[in-house]
Amino acid sequence: DAMVIQNPRYQVTQFGKPVTLSCSQTLNHNVMYWYQQKSSQAPKLLFHYYDKDFNNEADTPDNFQSRRPNTSFCFLDIRSPGLGDAAMYLCATSRGTSRETQYFGPGTRLLVL
Amino acid sequence: SQQGEEDPQALSIQEGENATMNCSYKTSINNLQWYRQNSGRGLVHLILIRSNEREKHSGRLRVTLDTSKKSSSLLITASRAADTASYFCATEGGTSYGKLTFGQGTILTVHP
Numbered sequence: 001d002a003m004v005i006q007n008p009r010y011q012v013t014q015f016g017k018p019v020t021l022s023c024s025q026t027l028n029h030n031v032m033y034w035y036q037q038k039s040s041q042a043p044k045l046l047f048h049y050y051d052k053d054f055n056n057e058a059d060t061p062d063n064f065q066s067r068r069p070n071t072s073f074c075f076l077d078i079r080s081p082g083l084g085d086a087a088m089y090l091c092a093t094s095r096g097t098s099r100e101t102q103y104f105g106p107g108t109r110l111l112v113l
Numbered sequence: 114s115q116q117g118e119e120d121p122q123a124l125s126i127q128e129g130e131n132a133t134m135n136c137s138y139k140t141s142i143n144n145l146q147w148y149r150q151n152s153g154r155g156l157v158h159l160i161l162i163r164s165n166e167r168e169k170h171s172g173r174l175r176v177t178l179d180t181s182k183k184s185s186s187l188l189i190t191a192s193r194a195a196d197t198a199s200y201f202c203a204t205e206g207g208t209s210y211g212k213l214t215f216g217q218g219t220i221l222t223v224h225p
Contacts, residue, residue, distance in 0.1 A: 004155070006155075031211060041217065042201065042215035042216055042217050042218060043156065043201070043215050044215075045212060045213065045214075048211065048212075050211075088153075090155055090156065092155075092156075094211070096211070097211025098143065098205070098211055099143060099144050099161070099163065099205065100211070101146070101158045101161060102146075102156075102158065102213065103158070104148075104155035104156040104157070104158075105155050106154055106155045107153075107154065107155045109153070
């Protein structure tokens with residue numbers, strides 16, 4: 001049974017064309033995270049939501065934004081994708097923020113042409 | 114700065130052998146977690162060890178934590194071809210509640 005679902009699994013966009021990646025969860029977790037993982041690199045946290053409270057990492061580019069309309073859904077918006085934004089984008093959830101396991105979705109691989 | 118660094122970067126073994134991966138970090142932590150990632154997929158949580166614990170077991174996995182050396186190891190015993198994946202350590206820092214900082218990962222290949 002899928003617990004963290006990401007759509008689409010693969011996304012192709014053009015340079016500068018806005019794109020939205022979607023994540024949903026059936027775990028009713030309070031926290032949702034977005035990570036960026038470039039090829040052969042470690043996942044890097046972009047931001048997270050604790051309920052409706054948004055927490056942006058200091059080095060996350062302004063080009064990346066997020067929305068969480070309800071507990072189950074969270075979106076990653078890339079306003080003007082550049083070639084350097086091509087990566088795997090991973091969504092994760094956890095019950096709380098401290099000493100908690102994070103549950104990851106399968107990821108969306110973004111290709112920018 | 115990167116928190117976790119893993120060693121080796123790649124490990125190739127035969128089925129049935131044990132695999133040991135090491136992780137070092139730089140600052141104080143609340144806990145350290147190990148995750149597994151199959152090629153092109155999301156991460157799967159394997160084990161969490163708290164800063165006041167020294168060793169934990171889960172099935173064929175054994176994790177140790179030495180806070181004085183700021184290091185951890187993951188041992189997979191009697192490896193199987195299905196264990197082939199990338200393995201990442203991730204640390205939750207002393208003041209960064211909930212923020213996991215991942216190491217670069219170890220690519221494990223288990224040959225049948």
